[in-house]
Amino acid sequence: MAAKMAGFTIEARAIRKTYGKKQVLSDVSFMAGSGQCVSILGGNGSGKSTLFSILAGVRRADGGSFFYGETELLRHPARIQNVLGYVPQADPLMEELSAWDNLRMWHDKKTLKKELAEGSLALLGIEGFLRTPVRKLSGGMRKRLSIACAVAARPAVLILDEPSAALDLACKENIIRYLTAYKAAGGIVLLSTHDVQDLTICDACYLLKEGCLRPYVYDGDFHKLAEAL
Amino acid sequence: MKRRAAYFLAEWKRILRLLPLQLGISLVVCACVGIPAAALVARSAGEGQDRYRIGVVGDISDSYLGFGFAALQTMDDSRLMIELVEMSEDEAAAALSRGELTAVVQVPEGFVDSIVYGENDIRVTYAVSSGQTQLSATVMGEIADVASTLVTASQSAIYGMQRTLYEQGSADRVGPETDRLNLMLINAVLSRGGFGEVEVLGYVDGLSLEAYYFCRIILLLLLLAGLTGGIFFLGRKSALAGMLNAGGVGALSQIAGEYLAYLGFLCAGFLLPAGLLTFLLERGTILLPEWEGMGADPFFALLSFLVITLVMFAAFQLFLFELADGIVNGILLQLICGVGMGYLAGYFYPSAFFPGRLRFVGGLLPAGAAARFVDCGFLMGNWRGEAAVVLAWTAAFLLLAAAVRQSRILRG
Numbered sequence A: 001m002a003a004k005m006a007g008f009t010i011e012a013r014a015i016r017k018t019y020g021k022k023q024v025l026s027d028v029s030f031m032a033g034s035g036q037c038v039s040i041l042g043g044n045g046s047g048k049s050t051l052f053s054i055l056a057g058v059r060r061a062d063g064g065s066f067f068y069g070e071t072e073l074l075r076h077p078a079r080i081q082n083v084l085g086y087v088p089q090a091d092p093l094m095e096e097l098s099a100w101d102n103l104r105m106w107h108d109k110k111t112l113k114k115e116l117a118e119g120s121l122a123l124l125g126i127e128g129f130l131r132t133p134v135r136k137l138s139g140g141m142r143k144r145l146s147i148a149c150a151v152a153a154r155p156a157v158l159i160l161d162e163p164s165a166a167l168d169l170a171c172k173e174n175i176i177r178y179l180t181a182y183k184a185a186g187g188i189v190l191l192s193t194h195d196v197q198d199l200t201i202c203d204a205c206y207l208l209k210e211g212c213l214r215p216y217v218y219d220g221d222f223h224k225l226a227e228a229l
Numbered sequence B: 001m002k003r004r005a006a007y008f009l010a011e012w013k014r015i016l017r018l019l020p021l022q023l024g025i026s027l028v029v030c031a032c033v034g035i036p037a038a039a040l041v042a043r044s045a046g047e048g049q050d051r052y053r054i055g056v057v058g059d060i061s062d063s064y065l066g067f068g069f070a071a072l073q074t075m076d077d078s079r080l081m082i083e084l085v086e087m088s089e090d091e092a093a094a095a096l097s098r099g100e101l102t103a104v105v106q107v108p109e110g111f112v113d114s115i116v117y118g119e120n121d122i123r124v125t126y127a128v129s130s131g132q133t134q135l136s137a138t139v140m141g142e143i144a145d146v147a148s149t150l151v152t153a154s155q156s157a158i159y160g161m162q163r164t165l166y167e168q169g170s171a172d173r174v175g176p177e178t179d180r181l182n183l184m185l186i187n188a189v190l191s192r193g194g195f196g197e198v199e200v201l202g203y204v205d206g207l208s209l210e211a212y213y214f215c216r217i218i219l220l221l222l223l224l225a226g227l228t229g230g231i232f233f234l235g236r237k238s239a240l241a242g243m244l245n246a247g248g249v250g251a252l253s254q255i256a257g258e259y260l261a262y263l264g265f266l267c268a269g270f271l272l273p274a275g276l277l278t279f280l281l282e283r284g285t286i287l288l289p290e291w292e293g294m295g296a297d298p299f300f301a302l303l304s305f306l307v308i309t310l311v312m313f314a315a316f317q318l319f320l321f322e323l324a325d326g327i328v329n330g331i332l333l334q335l336i337c338g339v340g341m342g343y344l345a346g347y348f349y350p351s352a353f354f355p356g357r358l359r360f361v362g363g364l365l366p367a368g369a370a371a372r373f374v375d376c377g378f379l380m381g382n383w384r385g386e387a388a389v390v391l392a393w394t395a396a397f398l399l400l401a402a403a404v405r406q407s408r409i410l411r412g
Helices: A048-055 A077-083 A099-104 A109-118 A139-150 A169-184 A196-201 A222-228 B002-045 B063-074 B089-097 B111-116 B135-167 B171-195 B209-223 B225-233 B238-246 B251-283 B297-323 B327-344 B356-364 B366-379 B384-411
Strands: A009-019 A022-033 A037-041 A063-068 A084-087 A157-161 A188-192 A204-209 A212-216 B051-058 B081-086 B103-107 B125-128
Touching (some): A022 A048, A022 A204, A037 A048, A048 A084, A077 A084, A084 B238, A099 A109, A169 A188, B209 B225, B209 B366, B251 B297, B251 B384, B297 B384, B327 B356, B356 B366
Parallel strands (some): A022 A212
16 A cells, blocks of 8 residues: 555646747646645646656656655656656556566565555455466456556555556446545555546545646536536 | 666566567567578578579471470580470460570571571571579570580581482482581580680678578578567557656666566577578588588587677667557558668678668678678678677667657656
């Protein structure tokens, strides 16, 4: 589960990103505290994945900063890997290898066995297919395995890019249960989603539209949300 | 560092899973490339003893002309042997177009009579296919000229002698004198090899033609190994590259990890053809003048040069797969670049056929550098300079691949 880092906050300040002439992110800022889940909502191509990949250190921002407590992470990418786990939209798994071999790429053997034994990864329900090659796994299994890979370093922040896309209800439930437990352990969850079911675990929502991020209060009215997007 | 090592290890685990498939593909490629290649080398080795198959069309009913052709066909001890096949004009045209004949000699109707009566206005036609227009056309043309001159002149002499003896009332001498002149004709035909000799030295870039093709076919196999090695790049995900980058395994480390595994993968795939070549060399099926009587021992020495060449080709192939978007595009790119570069570097024809400038360009390319390096290995020459070029190309391809990967990660 998340590293014991209760009391810390993350804060994105004025993050900017331009592709050619298109301003994808324009002074994006938000905050989240320990034990919180923040969702970023937005239409397709609104820049959610770009924002998350910048926060995860995959892409570079044109400007802005991202603080974990007092530590600025964008200028010190090496620190990101100790603080942050990132689950991209597409699964980052090696098809020919078993689930176990994929996990071993991110976890050392001792820690992995401990995590599986203590049950922190058990919540993801991956024990049943640890020896199965990834190419034989379903979409839901792959997503849970991807999350298990991302939390190897017991990060304080977990970023998930559309974690429940194209998953069946049981899988979604499984992931939501895991994220709830992650929050309860003091972790911060950032997720982008198109699924209102995911919003049930969120403490704050933001709407990303035309490069600008603004807070949004989801009151259960799906049509209103769809119009806002 | 730990994660980097874990990624390297994961790539090696991948190749262990893919190895059976790679060996299977390698077997098929060996069969597809090896059989024609062995035939080419064997053909090249036996070129000196090849019989030129010439179709004879037209009026050869005359006994003297028939005798002349029979002498050409059966009593020739020269190195360039000729097989004459009598056939109809249509059959000859079809066989020539199929490449079953080297040439066709057409004897027009009334040819013999024209000679007998001293008119000599009807000529034998010698036709060759377009594939034989250069060296063989010249050689065959000369042979045909010599043969037809011999046959024509001898026959004219025999007919003349017979007519004179009949006119002088010495009919009893016709038989013995005809036999004597026929013997002279046969002796002339038998010794025509002494008129001149065509000798093909067969050396290209310091190697015998057989050795040249032997090296180039292996190099082509290594250069195009990316076609079968493509399975290594199946299912690669930019998401993994991004996540690894975020996890501290940068583009250069990723490429290094993949490259080492891919190189191991190609080396494993090369084991089968190398084993096959060793067997064929040991058995004497492949005969190279430079290695005559040495079995496969020199090939073992050459193997280290081939592996170093594979080090460069693996980097080249990795770069192309990195550059291409998707496995199909990657394989197409391998094919186009591999065949194009191989052609310019003389992998298909001896490089001496190309103009100087083209040879220079071909030599600058990685395939050209590889060829020079392997030639040095074959001839036990000074290989250090060529090895440096090969390794420089390797480093350049790896750096380029890493730059492409970095840009891919940043683009997401």
